[in-house]
Amino acid sequence: MLQVSAHLAIPDDELVERFVRSSGPGGQNVNKVATAVELRFDIAHSPSLPEVVRARLLARRDRRVTDAGVLVLNAQRFRTQERNREDARERLAAFVASGLHAPAPRIATKPGRAAKQRRLDAKRERSTIKKDRARRTWD
Template structure:
């Protein structure tokens, strides 16, 4: 997996950052400083990823990708724009690694003997309950 994003600097050169005022607490400071950071990465135009990796990202990160093919990551956790920028970059690479990690194949398993016995016992109890309902004499 590491080979896909081995050159982080190349990715970082393609990032576009947009800042704005962050919401939430911060007092007077929050009204003066644009600390919210939005990292934008154009998936459609990049040459750093193969077409199959792009397709995988479009599938797995569909909610974060715009119609123009731009992947965006928004961070406003900190009061510092620089820290938010660093956090956005780390978050981007974590998302990329997670989305491009191959899924493990599911190994088929069989229910244990105890589980089968519990299931059959529950079926038997249910069956007995229903037969008791049917056979009761209502004409008393």
């Protein structure tokens, strides 16, 4: 059971782990032992995710989420299979936890009076520079 938050946990039977050879550190072991972990989690069809969280996670433009709604995480930072497995599960928990909270709505604001004045002053100054250039005659 992967505990994401106090209210949300993902059962192990929803996670698919595959162990492959790593390209990272490991010395001679790297060619013999499958230490890298490929963790797959089907966001689109997971019964443990609330509907709003599922929608938020699928709406993210993340290259790790396939068109079918499956999140694929590759972990190969560490030399041992167990540590890579923990790393992949931690990253999955962080990804799902990021979808638990709705982003605050953006409130549109208008520029203040001082900002408008600075903009107009800069335009006026630039205009003066260009006018002076045109009046000057170069020998």
